[in-house]
Amino acid sequence: MTAAASGPVFSLREIPFSHRGSWFGFSPVVAEKTYAEDVHLVSHQTGMHAILRLVPTAGTAGTAVTATPHQLTWSRDDGRIDLAYESTDTVRLRGAGLGLSLLAADPVLTPFSGPYFYQDPVDGSHVFTVYQTGRRYRISVLSGRAEAVGAQALGTAERGVILAADEPWEIAVEEYETARAPYAGGVAFEQVVKAARAEFDAFTAAVAPWRGDRTPAAELAAYVLWSATVRPAGFVTRPAVLMSKHWMDKVWSWDHCFNAMALADGLPDLAWDQFRLVFDHQDAAGALPDSITHSEVLYNFVKPPIHGWTLRRLGPLGDADRAETYRLLERWTRFWLDARRAPGRELPHYQHGNDSGWDNATTFDPERVVETADLAAFLVLQMRELSSLATELGRPEEAGHWSQAAERMRDALLAELWDGTRFVARGAHSGRTWSSSSLLDLMPIVLGEELPEPVRNALAAGIEAHLTAFGPATESPASPHYLDDGYWRGPIWAPSTVLIEDGLRRAGFVELADEISARFRRLCEKSGFAENFDARTGEGLRDRAYTWTAAAYLILAADHERRL
Structure with a gap:
């Protein structure tokens, strides 16, 4: 990740391009640990589903894909394509010198799966009806020359819209349910980009007003939270920060707490929505669900x-x-x-x-x-x-x-x-x-000053023994059970780090708390906001756009800046 005048630049293999409130994003990540060659429109309604492939007509070889918080760009020496969100369910794309094919990601149409593609006789738009999400994806051609392929075809026929490269073109792509008025447009593409940037900048200013040279990952951390936020729909009763718009696209009943904390100072209403969302599904016994998604609430475990x-x-x-x-x-x-x-x-x-x-x-x-x-x-x-x-x-x-x-x-x-x-x-x-040898056994440090001094001292010493160059490993690196990518048997995680840092500070171990905070912040600045990290190398592991990791960075960075 790098910073630019227009905001941080990031890889779509790490972080999807999306917009606050939207249920879809753009990424080559199409399923858990599954990376496609092309950028896809991926929806998170009724699960994670790759809907459309976006393929420049010149192919992906030699085409650079650049993402900033407000604009996604494909570029070559002979042309470019730009994409920006006009609203939470509508994106605009334009191209000059490069054509674009928008093709069904699932090539098979059956009565129970796949995309049905047709041209709407009402307004001439091209529409995919997708079984997996129960939604429609409409492509309206605003300018340029487009060809539809596979309209009303069955089986394995290729389906999609191809924009010609020989003249400039512009389209709108919308996600909706059954019907809506023809796309009206009217706003220039430059204004769409400007509005998207202004919305993100306002969010960043609210959640990280303290950001500066000492906190180089703050703006990207804010983007991870902003872009993973969805509007209320299905079982998601409030504006909600998903844990990711990759495959970890749920709200779990402790992850949400860290996102709430990161938002609390600047956006208290949104923070409160994060805290209360899981309580909207509290059961008769008082238990909170394990997780919530658009179309599913699970109670098989708690948190x-x-x-x-x-x-x-x-x-x-x-x-x-x-x-x-x-x-x-x-x-x-x-x-x-x-x-x-x-x-x-x-x-x-x-x-x-x-x-x-x-x-x-x-x-x-x-x-x-x-x-x-x-x-x-x-x-x-x-x-x-x-x-x-x-x-x-x-x-x-x-x-x-x-x-x-x-x-x-x-x-x-x-x-x-x-x-x-x-x-x-x-x-x-x-x-x-x-x-x-699990760090979990040392978590009572969260009681801080409530613990007797000998207990505090022993816990702090144990935590220090778990400390690597990047933070506290969840399993002692000296343990025979330690695994570099062992989930909770070695890797560094954001929530355990924040809880321990807070407990140590309240227990009087300020220098150790400061060191843990500094090491974790440097880890995020080096390796991004992964679900967890290799405790020995600092490499990001699993889902690479995890919001509680971004939230932890913002929490620790804000606290550090306040102490200076």
């Missing part, structure tokens, strides 16, 4: 209760919001106390590593249904927050109840899972305990 910790960073609430937040947070907390504690036990349990967010961490190798120290620590913080909210609401009895419950759980955590040198995990069925 850790970091929501009380998060609320401390989201700023003051109005009276109505405070009362509603208290109600929702209380229900989420009681789920853990009522449904996730074995009879006679003070400490709650995860039913699987996925519940913790650390899916395959070595903490869960001996058993899956496990009482862990991180879970208890998060709930202590959450009950402290409930006590504070109850006090603000003028409910002293409830405030006292939650304060006492927090103290009981903290005392049980120290009495039952601290072995004198480290925290252990305990099987909910067997009652046996064990330790691991």
Whole structure:
């Protein structure tokens, strides 16, 4: 990634080109770890689906593709094509010296899959009706010469629109449901680009007003969040920042917390939407879903209760919001106390590593249904927050109840899972305990000043042992279970880094917290905003446009700038 006067320049293999509010983007990434030769229009309604291939008529060889936040360009010595968003569901393209083929990405049409292509007799536009998304994609030719191929064809016929290279051309491409008025246009392409840039610049100014030479990745981090935001649709009840507009195109019930924190100072309403979205799907037991997409809400797992910790960073609430937040947070907390504690036990349990967010961490190798120290620590913080909210609401009895419950759980955590040198995990069925080399066992540092000094010291020393040149590895590099690309068995992740940095700072280990912040920020500046990173080399792994990583950079950079 590089910075330019017109904004950061990025690779489409790393970050898709999209626009705040849109459900589609442009990328060669067409499925998980699947990279096409050509740029595709990829929709995230009803899943991730490659809809159209965009192929310059001169081919991809020798054609450079350049992306900035407001414009996508194909260029050669003999011509260029530009693309920009006019609105959340409409893009404009123009070409001079280069033609363009917009072809169905799926070459097969059956009664149950694939694109049906036809010319609309009402306005002469060319329309793909796509089974996978249940949407239409309309191509309106504004100028130039176009040829349709495969209209109304069945089977494996090539389908699409070909724009000739021998004269300048311009088109609009729209995503919609059943019908809409013919494309009216009227706005010059230059104005479309100018408006897109102005919208992104306003977003960046709001979320990173402190950016400068010391924070070279801030603008691109803002773009990752801005471009991954979708408008409400389907089960997505609010404007939502997806975790990515690559294949990790969901909202998970702890990822959203970090995006909310990154947005809180500059865009509090959007931040609040991120926090509240998962609570819109809270079930009768008080549990939050594992994940939410356009067309699916999953409850097969939950995610850790970091929501009380998060609320401390989201700023003051109005009276109505405070009362509603208290109600929702209380229900989420009681789920853990009522449904996730074995009879006679003070400490709650995860039913699987996925519940913790650390899916395959070595903490869960001996058993899956496990009482862990991180879970208890998060709930202590959450009950402290409930006590504070109850006090603000003028409910002293409830405030006292939650304060006492927090103290009981903290005392049980120290009495039952601290072995004198480290925290252990305990099987909910067997009652046996064990330790691991996972960073997860050190997460109770989030309790900060609530921990006794010897416990704080031991946790800080353990965290320091996990520290590589790029940040805290999720599995000790000295462990026989460490894997460079082992998901939660080695790589560096944004959420664990932010939680640990905050806990260390509140526990009094400011220099170590500063060092972890600096190393992670340098990592993002070097390797972008990947889902996770190789702890030894710093290489970005898995999905390379992950919003909670971008959010973590913005959170840590903003905090650092405020401390200067």
